Structures are given as structure tokens and as C-alpha cells.
Amino acid sequence: MTSGRQREVSMPRLSDGLAITAACIFIFLAAYRIELPGLYMNELDFVNAAQGAPDNTMIYMRLGPVPLLVFPYIGALKAWIYTPIFRLFGVSALTIRLPVILIAAVTLLIFYQLMRAKLGAIWAAVAVWIMAVDPANLFPSRLDWGPTVLMHFFQAAILALWFSYRDKPELWKPALIFVCFGLGFFDKFNFIWLVSAFAIGICLCYPDSLKNLWVSLPRFARWIAVILVLIAVGATLYLVLPLLLHFHPTIRARATGFQVKWDGLLQTLSGVAVARLIFGNSNGMILFAPFWLIVTDCSLALACLFFPMLDAEARENRKNGFFCLLIGLLIFLQIIITPQAGGPHHYSMIFPLPLLGFAFLARSLYTQLAWKNLRRLAALLLGVAAVFVFAVNVHNTTVYLSHFRTNSHYNPRWSPEIYSLSDYISEHGFEAKSVICVDWGLHNQLHALAPKKLRRRMHDYWPAFKELENRNREKQTATLHYFFPVGKSFVVTFAASKETFPETRRNFLASVASDPALKSRLVKEFWFGGEKIYELYEVVRWPHAT
Structure with a gap:
């Protein structure tokens, strides 16, 4: 009895230690030879605003002397965060890149806490280690030219708050989700892809929670909520529609078509897209892992649909898995219909939804397996799949980082x-x-x-x-x-x-x-x-x- 309790206590502690170690490994890999590649034009869009905007370099709109937008669709949120950093330490590759790497590490820990609460300590630790060495996370976080780091931070916070609300309904959680919506949109307007996908997802997957939330609100709070939503929708349409109709990318018009954007998604999730962008090639990197992860997600989703779910926890995890996959699908569809979209920093929004969907659906099926031997077989198969994805991620990350030692050719x-x-x-x-x-x-x-x-x-x-x-x-x-x-x-x-x-x-x-x-x-x-x-x-x- 005592040894069982000790295991129950030690397992979460062990997984917490593994998660923190994974975050540290992530920081080490992302910061390796941090000055490379050279600083990029769009990577520094926010710097003048962060230095007080003494001139109008990359300042699209001000509120008095305060920079508000650095681009027609990028807010000055990142610039505001960096203002004290640049005042204390100056501007360099280190002060530009290290803070976003640290924010990305915190994002990893938020995802870990989310999965630990819903899936258990072991599942969460395995998933966070896969994410920590994932080139789809490491490469964009190091350079953050999208920008993407704050986008992922708010994405993780929104998902964690929602799943926490499902377990323990408290009104401050939806309120904080709404704040994250606003901050994410202010950071970059295409965050609306995630907002709209999330809204549709909770309507389809969690109508009971929406109904309970509405009923729990006092009447005046309902009116305030409706007014705020209408204001947010109106402001979004006012800001976004002109960009869709009149704004064109600086470098070139993005290619359209499902196949082109599907290839772009797979290349981004494998890390190939960023490697090709910086070094001109992705020789040695493995491209097919994201494709088979998505195929596995679809297979698990079909299995969950036809497999009877008698356990309440299994049903909840199945619902969460469908929710993650639905959000990823809706974001991708919005990228397809947006002519200006198509860069790796756009597809990056879908990370890590395929992995989250896999974890939730696999956990749901695993919970329902009654026979002990069948559970062992399932554990073996899932373990092999996790090791395979982890190994591919490590390989691609190693190939990418090796360029900093052996490759002298960079995109100019x-x-x-x-x-x-x-x-x-x-x-x-x-x-x-x-x-x-x-x-x-x-x-x-x-x-x-x-x-x-x-x-x-x-x-x-x-x-x-x-x-x-x-x-x-x-x-x-x-x-x-x-x-x-x-x-x-x-x-x-x-x-x-x-x-x-x-x-x-x-x-x-x-x-x-x-x-x-x-x-x-x-x-x-x-x-x-x-x-x-x-x-x-x-x-x-x-x-x-x-």
C-alpha cells in the first residue's frame, strides 16, 4: 500500500523533472550558435519600435508617441516586451533571439501542464520531449520572423485554459481566453485563423460547456459578453477585410492551390521548409514523418468513431482529440483560401495540433482496452510510434544544426x-x-x-x-x-x-x-x-x- 502511494507521488515529480529537462534541452538546441544564420529583415521588424521609434522605420501606426502597429497586420506587442531588454542590454543577435527562445520554452511547459492534467504524467512527458526536439518548433522559435513565438504562447494558454475550464468551470478562465484572443490578434492579425477555428470547434465539440457557461452568467454579464463579441467581430472585419482585398506580399504573390499548400504544410512540420529557405537545400532531412502522423491521426479518429466508449475519461479524451484535429483542419482551410498566405510562418500555427490529436485519441483508445495483453500490445505500438517520431525529429534537428558547423552557403x-x-x-x-x-x-x-x-x-x-x-x-x-x-x-x-x-x-x-x-x-x-x-x-x- 505504501509503495503504491510512493509511486503515485514520485511519478508526477519525475515527469515534472523530465518536462523541465526537455525545456532546457530545447533552449540549448535553439540557442546553439545563436548568431547564425545572420539576422533577417523581417526578424527585426519590431526593433525600431522597441527602441522608442525615434524615426518611422517599420512604424505603420502610432498612438501619440507610442508605436501601435509595425506593419498593416502586425502589432507592436513584441516591441513593447523588448523595450526594457534593449534598454538594459542593447541590440544584438543574442538579445533579439534569446528572449523568444525562452518564451517558446515556457510555451512547452504550458503544453506539458495541459497534457499532464488530461492524459497523465507519462503521456505528457513523452509528448513534451517530442515537441522539444521538433524542428517545426525549434527553427521558427529561434528566428521568429513570422512572428510565431507569441502566437504559440497564446495558443497554448487558450487550450490550457479551455481544458481546465472543462474540468473545473470558473468564469475567469473564459475571460482570460478572450484576453488571449485579443493579444494574439494584436500580435499578428492572422491569429484570427485560430480564433475562428477555436470558436467553431467548441460549438461543435463542446455545446454542453457553452450552454452551461451562458446559463452561469448573470444577465448583465451576458449583455456585456454579447457587446464585446460584436465589437471584436466588427473591429476584426474592419482591420482584416482591407488587407485581404488590397494587400499583397512584399516578395512575391503566394502560390495557391491545395496541393501546393499541402506540400508547404508538410515541409514546415518536418523542418524542411525553413532549412531550404535559409540554406537553399534540405539534404539529409526526412520529410515523410508529418504525413504519416496525420494519416495515423485520421486512422485513430475513425477507430474512435466506431469503437464503443464506455469510460467517461475515454469519451472526454476522444472529444479533445477531435477538437484538436478540427482546429488544425480549419486553420489549414483558412490558409488555403487566403491568397497572401503560404509561408512556413503561416503553416506553423498548425503545430502541435496533429501531435496533440494523436495523444488524446491514442489515450482514449488505450483506456478502453480491457484485456491486459491487448493493453501491453497497444503500449508497445504507441511506444514504437513515439520513439520513431522522436528519432526523426532528432535527426532533422541534427542535420539542420550541422549546417552551422559545415555549411558556408546561406541565402543572401x-x-x-x-x-x-x-x-x-x-x-x-x-x-x-x-x-x-x-x-x-x-x-x-x-x-x-x-x-x-x-x-x-x-x-x-x-x-x-x-x-x-x-x-x-x-x-x-x-x-x-x-x-x-x-x-x-x-x-x-x-x-x-x-x-x-x-x-x-x-x-x-x-x-x-x-x-x-x-x-x-x-x-x-x-x-x-x-x-x-x-x-x-x-x-x-x-x-x-x-
Whole structure:
């Protein structure tokens, strides 16, 4: 009797220790050579706002002096969180990436607590270890260019609060869920995919809880809830519909079609998509594991539908599994019908719903197995499946991290040479009246890492240079007069064949060469791994030439 009680006490403690260890392993892997790859343009969208927004770099909307939106669909929540960090420790790859890694580790522990309460200590510990080494979690969390880390944090909090409400109904839990909806949407507007999927999911899977929640509310609270929901829906439509109708991605229009987006989902969940984006290839990485996990989810769902569920706990876990899979399906359908969606940071919202669905449905079936030998067989099969998924995740993560030791080829927009370019600009930038970036993918990094006084001289003129050849000669001359006043200016661009928009570099060189008032020369080239990545030009306009 005593030994049984000791096991009951020691097992949760052991699983808690395993979960904390998993979070520490996650931090170690995500922070390995944290400066690599080089800082990315969109990864630093929030930095100027976090530094008080002294200029309008990546500031779309302010509330007085306070940055509110850094992009038409990205709020300044992350910038507000980082403000004290940058004031205390400055801006560097470490201070940019380590905080989001720590937030992602906390998210892991929230998911663990959710599963521990619903599935038990052993199941939760196994699942959190699989998630801790999952490349679909590690890679985006390290770089957070989506951004995705706060999205997953609020996703985990919402699911944990809802399942906790199912076990012990308390009104503060739905209220906090509503707050998480608002914060997640403010962080990035596509959080509405999760909000709408969650709302449909609880209506279909938990109508009893919704009814009980409504009945438990006082009449005035019901009216307040209805008003708040209507305001939230109206504000969402007001903010989102114009983006769907008029906004187009910076780099290129996203490909549409089910097959293209299905492939994108599988590549994201396997880690292949991020590896290809950064290194240009994913050689050695295993792609098929997410596909077979989803196939297994569907098989377990069918088995649960036809298997009689006599145990209340098994029925609840079956319902939770269907709920997770339904949310994942609805998010994916919304990605399909959204023309602007299709990047790894979009598909990342579906993580870790396939794994949660698998855990809940497998636990439901396992609970219903009455024969001891059959339970042992099921435990063996589930254990083999867990080891297989864990091994694939470890393999893909190892292959990805090995690039930081053995691979010197990076996508130019992720090149580590950005640090050398930044150091040179910070040292010599005051020699020029302005530092101009003529292509997309350079300005945010140089602006963020530059001394405060130098930032005022830095300008991102890539949209103008992209369209310069389409303007008449008079407008071209006026544009060049504005960009290059009397004195010396520095111009930064990608090397030939490395450009984001090839026409920007071409138009810059052609326009400067054709203007007799301007003299230009190549000051310095920046190479990494045997490849020329950046070029720095000096452009001078003499006083007598004006």
C-alpha cells in the first residue's frame, strides 16, 4: 500500500523533472550558435519600435508617441516586451533571439501542464520531449520572423485554459481566453485563423460547456459578453477585410492551390521548409514523418468513431482529440483560401495540433482496452510510434544544426556577413550624409545594429529604385536629387545574382552612371564562404554640380 502511494507521488515529480529537462534541452538546441544564420529583415521588424521609434522605420501606426502597429497586420506587442531588454542590454543577435527562445520554452511547459492534467504524467512527458526536439518548433522559435513565438504562447494558454475550464468551470478562465484572443490578434492579425477555428470547434465539440457557461452568467454579464463579441467581430472585419482585398506580399504573390499548400504544410512540420529557405537545400532531412502522423491521426479518429466508449475519461479524451484535429483542419482551410498566405510562418500555427490529436485519441483508445495483453500490445505500438517520431525529429534537428558547423552557403538575406557589413557601416557611416539601402532585405538589420545617432542617416529606398526605370527622365533626376544631396552618400546593395529584386541594383547603377552630377565608386565588397554577398558604393554630388 505504501509503495503504491510512493509511486503515485514520485511519478508526477519525475515527469515534472523530465518536462523541465526537455525545456532546457530545447533552449540549448535553439540557442546553439545563436548568431547564425545572420539576422533577417523581417526578424527585426519590431526593433525600431522597441527602441522608442525615434524615426518611422517599420512604424505603420502610432498612438501619440507610442508605436501601435509595425506593419498593416502586425502589432507592436513584441516591441513593447523588448523595450526594457534593449534598454538594459542593447541590440544584438543574442538579445533579439534569446528572449523568444525562452518564451517558446515556457510555451512547452504550458503544453506539458495541459497534457499532464488530461492524459497523465507519462503521456505528457513523452509528448513534451517530442515537441522539444521538433524542428517545426525549434527553427521558427529561434528566428521568429513570422512572428510565431507569441502566437504559440497564446495558443497554448487558450487550450490550457479551455481544458481546465472543462474540468473545473470558473468564469475567469473564459475571460482570460478572450484576453488571449485579443493579444494574439494584436500580435499578428492572422491569429484570427485560430480564433475562428477555436470558436467553431467548441460549438461543435463542446455545446454542453457553452450552454452551461451562458446559463452561469448573470444577465448583465451576458449583455456585456454579447457587446464585446460584436465589437471584436466588427473591429476584426474592419482591420482584416482591407488587407485581404488590397494587400499583397512584399516578395512575391503566394502560390495557391491545395496541393501546393499541402506540400508547404508538410515541409514546415518536418523542418524542411525553413532549412531550404535559409540554406537553399534540405539534404539529409526526412520529410515523410508529418504525413504519416496525420494519416495515423485520421486512422485513430475513425477507430474512435466506431469503437464503443464506455469510460467517461475515454469519451472526454476522444472529444479533445477531435477538437484538436478540427482546429488544425480549419486553420489549414483558412490558409488555403487566403491568397497572401503560404509561408512556413503561416503553416506553423498548425503545430502541435496533429501531435496533440494523436495523444488524446491514442489515450482514449488505450483506456478502453480491457484485456491486459491487448493493453501491453497497444503500449508497445504507441511506444514504437513515439520513439520513431522522436528519432526523426532528432535527426532533422541534427542535420539542420550541422549546417552551422559545415555549411558556408546561406541565402543572401540570411547571410552571417551582415555582421561585418554592419560593423563597417557603424565605423564609417558618419563619414557620409546618408546610408541608403537600394534592395529589400538590408535596412532593418543595419538600422537596428547601428549607433543611435547614425540611424537618422539611414534610409530604405528599395521601392523607389525598383520602379525608377519606369519614370521619365525628369522624375528620375528629381528622385536622385532627393536621395543624393550635396556631399557623400553610402549605398548598400546585394552583389550581382544575390539581389532580392535584380532591378533595384540595375536601376541604381544605371541612373548614377547617366547623371553627370554624380560620381560613384565601389568602396568595399563583402564576401562569405567564397561568395560575394554585399557591395558598398560611395556616391558624391559636388556643390558646383547642383
